[in-house]
Amino acid sequence: MSIAQNLLQIKAALPDEVTLVAVSKTKPIADLKQAYDAGQRVFGENKIQEMSEKWEQLPKDISWHMIGHVQSNKVKFMAPYVSLIHGVDRLSLLDEINKQAAKNNRIIDCLLQVHIAQEETKFGFDEQELKAAFDADAFAPYTNIKISGLMGMASFTSDINQIKAEFTQLKSLFDSMKNKPTAQVNLHILSMGMSGDYELAIACGSTMVRIGSSIFGSR
Ligand SMILES: *Cc1c(COP(=O)(O)O)cnc(C)c1O
Numbered sequence: 680m681s682i683a684q685n686l687l688q689i690k691a692a693l694p695d696e697v698t699l700v701a702v703s704k705t706k707p708i709a710d711l712k713q714a715y716d717a718g719q720r721v722f723g724e725n726k727i728q729e730m731s732e733k734w735e736q737l738p739k740d741i742s743w744h745m746i747g748h749v750q751s752n753k754v755k756f757m758a759p760y761v762s763l764i765h766g767v768d769r770l771s772l773l774d775e776i777n778k779q780a781a782k783n784n785r786i787i788d789c790l791l792q793v794h795i796a797q798e799e800t801k802f803g804f805d806e807q808e809l810k811a812a813f814d815a816d817a818f819a820p821y822t823n824i825k826i827s828g829l830m831g832m833a834s835f836t837s838d839i840n841q842i843k844a845e846f847t848q849l850k851s852l853f854d855s856m857k858n859k860p861t862a863q864v865n866l867h868i869l870s871m872g873m874s875g876d877y878e879l880a881i882a883c884g885s886t887m888v889r890i891g892s893s894i895f896g897s898r
Contacts, residue, residue, distance in 0.1 A: 754779045763868075768803045787824055842876055
């Protein structure tokens with residue numbers, strides 16, 4: 680099937696309240712253009728330089744989401760245009776995002792990445808750390824940032840029950856914190872689910888899925 684067909688088929692099956700981020704990392708501009716022409720306007724990339732090159736070449740009504748691990752010294756390259764940063768995995772990164780957002784006269788939406796997988800390698804806050812940050816209102820100084828939700832990646836495993844338990848854990852953390860908005864925090868986005876597990880993620884309460892290979896083919 681073509682990229683457009685894959686995209687439309689996935690979209691048709693998503694509930695209205697779930698946003699589809701088309702993960703186009705490593706894929707050429709021509710592939711993104713096919714998805715764009717089929718109506719897709721939200722794209723996810725995991726490298727700032729690659730995303731910036733694509734942003735420069737493609738129509739300006741695209742929303743660009745940074746879904747990968749972010750190095751502080753590269754934030755400045757995406758600050759003028761990025762619409763959502765999914766992978767905020769440490770408080771110190773917010774210093775730099777806030778600084779660069781202010782320079783660009785913008786308020787940048789961010790998701791806090793929560794470590795839900797069993798693997799050691801995945802980035803993110805653990806639950807205790809996150810709760811402590813919320814309790815201490817650690818986000819208050821970042822007046823050019825909006826904390827709009829949480830993001831998580833399940834373990835890379837074929838054990839459905841484990842994946843389900845991890846998504847459920849993130850959903851309950853999200854629910855326990857979403858009703859306490861502050862000036863800088865308003866949790867309404869729960870980003871979880873990729874090609875292999877997005878249906879399960881949606882059943883567990885995801886509002887945003889990040890799908891790459893099921894749209895663009897394997898990388
Ligand atoms: C690559 C990537 C995805 C998409 O993965 P697929 O399995 O190709 O759908 C989603 N989220 C993150 C954080 C990624 O790095």
